[in-house]
Amino acid sequence: MKTQIESAAQGIVTKEMRHVALEEGVDAHIIRRGVANGEVVIMSHQHPIGIGRGLRTKINANIGTSSVAVDPELEVQKAIIAVKYGADTISDLSMGGDIVRIRRSVLQAVPVPLTTVPVYQTVAEHGSFRPITQEDIIETIRKQVREGVNSVVIHAGLTLKMLSMLREAQRVMGMVSKGGSLTSAWMIEHESENPFLERFDEILEILRARDTVLSLGNAMRSGCIHDIRDDPQSLEIRANAELADRANRMGVQAIIEGMGGHVWIGDIEKYVKYHKKIIDNRPLFVAGPLPIDVAVGYDHIAACVGASIASGAGADYLCYITPSEHLALPNLDQVREGTIAFRIAAHIGDSLKYGPSARDLELAKMRRRRDWKGQFELALDGERAREIHPQAKGCTMCGEYCALELMDRYLGVDL
Amino acid sequence: MKTQIESAAQGIVTKEMRHVALEEGVDAHIIRRGVANGEVVIMSHQHPIGIGRGLRTKINANIGTSSVAVDPELEVQKAIIAVKYGADTISDLSMGGDIVRIRRSVLQAVPVPLTTVPVYQTVAEHGSFRPITQEDIIETIRKQVREGVNSVVIHAGLTLKMLSMLREAQRVMGMVSKGGSLTSAWMIEHESENPFLERFDEILEILRARDTVLSLGNAMRSGCIHDIRDDPQSLEIRANAELADRANRMGVQAIIEGMGGHVWIGDIEKYVKYHKKIIDNRPLFVAGPLPIDVAVGYDHIAACVGASIASGAGADYLCYITPSEHLALPNLDQVREGTIAFRIAAHIGDSLKYGPSARDLELAKMRRRRDWKGQFELALDGERAREIHPQAKGCTMCGEYCALELMDRYLGVDL
Numbered sequence: 001m002k003t004q005i006e007s008a009a010q011g012i013v014t015k016e017m018r019h020v021a022l023e024e025g026v027d028a029h030i031i032r033r034g035v036a037n038g039e040v041v042i043m044s045h046q047h048p049i050g051i052g053r054g055l056r057t058k059i060n061a062n063i064g065t066s067s068v069a070v071d072p073e074l075e076v077q078k079a080i081i082a083v084k085y086g087a088d089t090i091s092d093l094s095m096g097g098d099i100v101r102i103r104r105s106v107l108q109a110v111p112v113p114l115t116t117v118p119v120y121q122t123v124a125e126h127g128s129f130r131p132i133t134q135e136d137i138i139e140t141i142r143k144q145v146r147e148g149v150n151s152v153v154i155h156a157g158l159t160l161k162m163l164s165m166l167r168e169a170q171r172v173m174g175m176v177s178k179g180g181s182l183t184s185a186w187m188i189e190h191e192s193e194n195p196f197l198e199r200f201d202e203i204l205e206i207l208r209a210r211d212t213v214l215s216l217g218n219a220m221r222s223g224c225i226h227d228i229r230d231d232p233q234s235l236e237i238r239a240n241a242e243l244a245d246r247a248n249r250m251g252v253q254a255i256i257e258g259m260g261g262h263v264w265i266g267d268i269e270k271y272v273k274y275h276k277k278i279i280d281n282r283p284l285f286v287a288g289p290l291p292i293d294v295a296v297g298y299d300h301i302a303a304c305v306g307a308s309i310a311s312g313a314g315a316d317y318l319c320y321i322t323p324s325e326h327l328a329l330p331n332l333d334q335v336r337e338g339t340i341a342f343r344i345a346a347h348i349g350d351s352l353k354y355g356p357s358a359r360d361l362e363l364a365k366m367r368r369r370r371d372w373k374g375q376f377e378l379a380l381d382g383e384r385a386r387e388i389h390p391q392a393k394g395c396t397m398c399g400e401y402c403a404l405e406l407m408d409r410y411l412g413v414d415l
Numbered sequence: 416m417k418t419q420i421e422s423a424a425q426g427i428v429t430k431e432m433r434h435v436a437l438e439e440g441v442d443a444h445i446i447r448r449g450v451a452n453g454e455v456v457i458m459s460h461q462h463p464i465g466i467g468r469g470l471r472t473k474i475n476a477n478i479g480t481s482s483v484a485v486d487p488e489l490e491v492q493k494a495i496i497a498v499k500y501g502a503d504t505i506s507d508l509s510m511g512g513d514i515v516r517i518r519r520s521v522l523q524a525v526p527v528p529l530t531t532v533p534v535y536q537t538v539a540e541h542g543s544f545r546p547i548t549q550e551d552i553i554e555t556i557r558k559q560v561r562e563g564v565n566s567v568v569i570h571a572g573l574t575l576k577m578l579s580m581l582r583e584a585q586r587v588m589g590m591v592s593k594g595g596s597l598t599s600a601w602m603i604e605h606e607s608e609n610p611f612l613e614r615f616d617e618i619l620e621i622l623r624a625r626d627t628v629l630s631l632g633n634a635m636r637s638g639c640i641h642d643i644r645d646d647p648q649s650l651e652i653r654a655n656a657e658l659a660d661r662a663n664r665m666g667v668q669a670i671i672e673g674m675g676g677h678v679w680i681g682d683i684e685k686y687v688k689y690h691k692k693i694i695d696n697r698p699l700f701v702a703g704p705l706p707i708d709v710a711v712g713y714d715h716i717a718a719c720v721g722a723s724i725a726s727g728a729g730a731d732y733l734c735y736i737t738p739s740e741h742l743a744l745p746n747l748d749q750v751r752e753g754t755i756a757f758r759i760a761a762h763i764g765d766s767l768k769y770g771p772s773a774r775d776l777e778l779a780k781m782r783r784r785r786d787w788k789g790q791f792e793l794a795l796d797g798e799r800a801r802e803i804h805p806q807a808k809g810c811t812m813c814g815e816y817c818a819l820e821l822m823d824r825y826l827g828v829d830l
Contacts, residue, residue: 067814095816123816167826172779174822181818181825188825224779225771262779265727265767291723292766293775293782295759296790297799301716302759305723308706312680326782326790327804328811334803344710344717351707352680356640360708364587364639364677367708367741375711375741384712388749389742396743399482401510401538403596407589410596410603411582 003211006251008036016042020050030054038244039281041253043150043213046111049088051255052283057311057346057353059086060115060285060319061339064093065102067124069329072102078335079106085339085381087320089151091115093178095124103147113150115215117179119186129189137186137195141203145212151255154203155183155217156196157239162220162232163187169230173223176261180219200243204250214247214254215285216240221261224293228264229271241279248282255317259310260287268306272313286310287319299325300334300341307342311349318342318349336381343380368404370394418626421666423451431457435465445469453659454696456668458565458628461526464503466670467698472726472761472768474501475530475700475734476754479508480517482539484744487517493750494525500754500796502735504566506530508593510539518562528565530630532594534601544604552601552610556618560627566670569618570598570632571611572654577635577647578602584645588638591676595634615658619665629662629669630700631655636676639708643679644686656694663697670732674725675702683721687728701725702734714740715749715756722757726764733757733764751796758795783819785809 007014013032020042021028031050034040040052051058061082063075079090089112094102099121107114118140125140126132141152155177163184166175175181187194196203207214218240220233237258244254258275259268268289276284288303289310295302303321311318322330322338330338351357359378366374372389376382390396422429428447435457436443446465449455455467466473476497478490494505504527509517514536522529533555540555541547556567570592578599581590590596602609611618622629633655635648652673659669671694674686683704691699703718704725710717718736726733737745737753745753766772774793781789787804791797805811 066811067816068808069811069814096814120816163826172776173783174819174826176818178813178816178818181821182816185821185825224775224782225766226776226779264771265723265763291763292759292772293778294762294772294793294795296778296794297796297803298755298759301719301756302763304716305720305759305763308680308720309724323799324803324812326810326812327800340713341716344707344713344720347709348680348706348717348720351640356679357707357709360639361587361641363708363711364641367639368588378709379711380709381712384738385742388712388739393483395741396481396484397739397741398593399484399511401482401535401593401597403591403593404589406596406600410600411578411589 001211003208003251003253004035004042005038005248005253008032016044016048019048024050024055026054038248038254039283041213041255041283043089043113045113045150049113051317053281053316055316057315057349058088058317059339059342059346060089060091060317061087061335062091062093062319063106063335065096066329067096070097072097072105075102076105076109077332078330079110081332081335082339083110083112085336086343087112087339089113089115093117093120095120099124100147103149107148115151115153116144116149117153117217118144119179119182123182129186132186134195134199138199138202142206145206145210149212151213151215152207153179153215153217153257154196155180155219156194156200156243157216157236158183158194158219159197159239160187160193162235165232169232171227171230173227175219176223177217177219177221179217183219200246204247204252207252208250211253214252216243216254216256218257218260222263224262225264225291227262237275237278244279244282255283255285257285257287259284259315260289260319262293263289263291263306265291268309269313272310272315276314283316284314285317285319286315288321290321296326297323299323300338304341304345307345308348311346312352315349318346340381347380370404416626418623418666418668419450419457420453420663420668423447431459431463434463439465439470441469453663453669454698456628456670456698458504458528460528460565464528466732468696468731470731472730472764473503473732474754474757474761475504475506475732476502476750477506477508477734478521478750480511481744482511485512487512487520490517491520491524492747493745494521496747496750497754498525498527500751501758502527502754504528504530508532508535510535514539515562518564522563530566530568531559531564532568532632533559534594534597538597544601547601549610549614553614553617557621560621560625564627566628566630567622568594568630568632568672569611570595570634571609571615571658572631572651573598573609573634574612574654575602575608577650580647584647586642586645588642590634591638592632592634592636594632598634615661619662619667622667623665626668629667631658631669631671633672633675636673637678639677640679640706642677652690652693659694659697670698670700672700672702674699674730675704675734677708678704678706678721680706683724684728687725687730691729698731699729700732700734701730703736705736711741712738714738715753719756719760722760723763726761727767730764733761755796762795785819
């Protein structure tokens with residue numbers, strides 16, 4: 001089997017490329033060219049989706065158990081809710097309970113691509129770092145790929161040198177990436193270089209076999225807005241850019257995580273543009289970013305601001321933040337809130353990338369006509385809009401003194 | 416009695432200026448200079464607050480009944496909730512029920528300044544436009560000022576010429592300002608020029624007598640992101656700039672509303688900067704702006720993005736948007752959500768205006784130490800954060816695999 005990038009490089013337009021082209025309203029040859037030069041990746045579970053330059057900004061929803069919160073059925077429900085409200089992909093980050101079974105249930109429950117962070121499962125199954133061998137780490141990736149996950153996150157850009165630099169760095173928050181910290185803990189415990197980096201070619205072979213997308217994790221992202229970009233972070237960005245290039249040359253599609261975490265509002269646009277340049281316009285995956293630290297309980301709203309600016313500046317793929325970020329695993333309502341907040345961010349970002357959308361225009365026309373049904377159909381979450389709108393009374397905001405009605409009556413402007 | 420701007424012009428530092436200086440951490444002479452040149456206004460109800468250049472961005476919460484939703488006690492509760500969660504001012508926009516009584520209850524219930532839009536009461540009391548005389552309009556302002564409202568909004572910048580231009584303008588949404596449309600309807604019904612403009616000097620006398628702040632309304636703001644800045648809008652901005660100048664010269668403090676409504680994301684920063692320039696850096700009051708139209712039911716989140724950018728670019732004062740915008744009057748929960756969303760926007764805007772805040776740094780330090788109590792105290796809404804955080808289990812997000820704990824253990828970075 002050829003991977004999408006191998007086909008693209010040979011000038012072949014696959015059925016997946018045609019599907020993505022149709023969905024995005026872009027010519028299939030442009031999709032092929034994007035895939036060939038690594039600017040676009042295509043992930044397929046029940047349907048293919050495209051992520052990258054020139055395409056609609058995509059959003060990912062994280063679900064999954066932790067060691068202290070295990071309810072497999074709830075995680076499946078979270079995945080279903082996230083997809084219902086517009087998540088383009090799901091990441092199952094489970095570290096508690098029967099991880100394989102949870103993943104299988106999620107894969108069956110939702111049609112969208114599924115991502116994992118294999119080191120989570122490896123560590124959860126062993127319970128500590130010492131007994132884990134490099135081979136265990138590779139074997140988890142092999143198994144997960146065989147099970148059909150569509151993308152795996154590995155923190156291969158991280159090195160012992162960066163860890164020693166991090167010890168010296170003047171950071172308030174140190175390292176806040178969970179996958180990064182698990183990988184680091186293994187490296188320190190084993191006094192060994194990064195296992196994902198040492199076995200990188202072997203991992204690429206595993207991924208290429210099923211066209212599983214490589215996602216290069218961002219261990220060194222900042223954990224508060226006062227932690228500014230420092231040497232470990234810059235080094236990891238460059239390392240990941242090189243690894244993505246190696247992956248592409250081996251026929252493996254790659255996404256690069258970066259620029260996420262907590263970033264001062266004045267730096268977001270600049271950092272995204274810089275990062276996209278360093279990675280040769282490959283797909284940039286961003287968590288948040290959060291432009292302030294004090295919005296605890298409402299981090300989905302603060303992150304929506306950061307993610308709107310990030311996607312407008314060129315980020316292709318956003319990882320949602322829910323109201324429970326920094327506090328707890330999200331419940332179903334919080335998954336819904338986080339998903340919608342990031343649909344809003346992606347829509348704002350896209351309206352900057354591609355101009356105001358036709359959907360906004362249509363909704364405005366419905367609003368002008370007081371066509372409530374039409375507005376609910378065009379809203380990102382029409383169900384919520386319907387709940388708030390008091391059907392019997394019309395809009396209670398202005399009652400009989402509706403500006404729109406007054407203007408129609410007095411100015412008689414044509415609709 | 417001298418107004419703040421009259422005192423400032425004479426070089427007098429009032430006790431209100433000293434209070435604002437203390438609150439803002441700015442020298443009192445700088446406040447005096449700002450008030451003197453019209454860049455800062457001071458509104459006082461139980462305590463004075465400053466709004467304008469160099470000060471913390473302020474937020475306003477709208478409350479009030481409509482002709483079809485009248486529950487006076489609920490409106491008082493809304494005002495209390497809004498202030499509890501951080502509203503700096505309240506606007507009572509009641510058009511239903513006993514408006515005077517509602518306003519009195521609100522004034523008694525909250526310590527922050529209260530704003531009204533007098534034309535609402537005039538129209539609500541008469542029920543139609545024809546019987547309302549210019550004198551009725553002036554008399555409402557006189558009464559409200561005597562009752563102790565701290566600021567009144569009048570749409571004095573609007574002219575018959577702009578209305579005739581609006582008829583020709585290619586707008587989807589026409590005019591969406593309620594105060595603007597009520598004023599317009601009166602003008603059209605009476606075939607008369609703007610009553611607030613014709614009696615402007617008399618109104619200034621009324622306001623000067625009690626140092627009531629003039630807020631110049633923004634009738635021509637756009638109602639959807641496809642309605643771009645057009646001639647009526649530009650003319651109104653310039654007209655309001657001149658009126659503010661007249662007010663200041665008459666010893667009346669002035670705020671100018673503008674740039675609110677629905678604005679394409681790529682235009683917000685530019686428009687705010689342009690508007691601040693046109694109005695000689697006088698205080699700019701912005702509603703929203705909403706950068707997309709499809710976030711119905713979540714307009715507080717979309718507007719938080721617009722308001723963050725607007726305040727970062729120089730807007731001094733933000734009018735909140737709640738989740739019920741475009742659908743209904745807000746309930747108490749929605750008032751809380753809208754207020755917090757705008758506290759977030761103001762905080763993001765201020766972190767762009769003045770750099771990352773010490774409060775964010777302190778919160779990050781508490782987070783690093785897993786000091787939950789400390790985090791809740793520093794959060795914008797610690798109560799909500801506490802509700803989400805499962806006290807018994809610690810943070811369920813990572814459970815025993817907390818990145819921060821792992822890093823402390825393995826990297827041993829000093830706190």
